[in-house]
Amino acid sequence: MFAAVFERLLAHYGLQQWWPADNQLEIMVGAVLVQRTVWRNAANAIARLKASGDLRTDRISALPSQRLEELIRPAGFFKVKAKRLQALCRLVAAAGGIAELERLPTQELRNTLLGVHGVGAETADAILGYAFKRPVFVVDAYARRLFGRLAYPCAVPTDDELKAGCERELKTVWRLNELHALVIAHGKASCGRVPACSRCSLASACGFARHALPASA
DNA sequence: CACCAGGGTGGTT
DNA sequence: AACCACCATGGT
DSSP states (O other): OHHHHHHHHHHHHOOOOOOOOSSHHHHHHHHHHTTTSOHHHHHHHHHHHHHTTOOSHHHHHHSOHHHHHHHHGGGSOHHHHHHHHHHHHHHHHHHTOHHHHTTSOHHHHHHHHHTSTTOOHHHHHHIIIIISOOOOOOOOHHHHHHHHHHHTTSOOOOHHHHHHHHHHHHOSHHHHHHHHHHHHHHHHHTTTTOOSGGGSTTTTTTOOOOOOOOTTO
């Protein structure tokens, strides 16, 4: 079922090609900056960090918080995010660098990331999928809404069910990463806040009928 | 003018 | 465990 949704979304919206970045740290920083924020604003903040030569773990860790706040201001929530970026960069330093984190198995790495202040499940999975190329699905509000509707009239899947189901069916990094991007593209392009699945564009614009989740998902 | 975007935390019930 | 307010800029 998840694979079928993926195929439909890919055919309808095309390849999304996330995540634009020069290196792994840029993706990790972007994952924090984009929290509850449009990508354009987060990208602006990243550009400012690059322009000042501060897009490095050692620089971000050592920067006076007020200076860092000013640099990332366009991303919004700048005081909160400045703390989160420093917590993340200090974890990388404590671990001995990104190359050392790379050695950890996915579950351990996920738990390590979740231990950082300001990194929750969604941000951790985005970092795992896009920066570390691990086969994980990023469950976000759009995914909950879309798959929750497609599950109707069955019970809406939990985050764990959604994540496990997608990972089991799609398996590869590029497909799971694409699915996340496609789900967001779809959420923005259509659907809105229509409560009933009958008007979800997977049923109309994408030529999709209502789907039930497998009982043991 | 109101509303929202590629969340997470801390406090309250 | 389930809410809730809060964080803040920039575009529609």
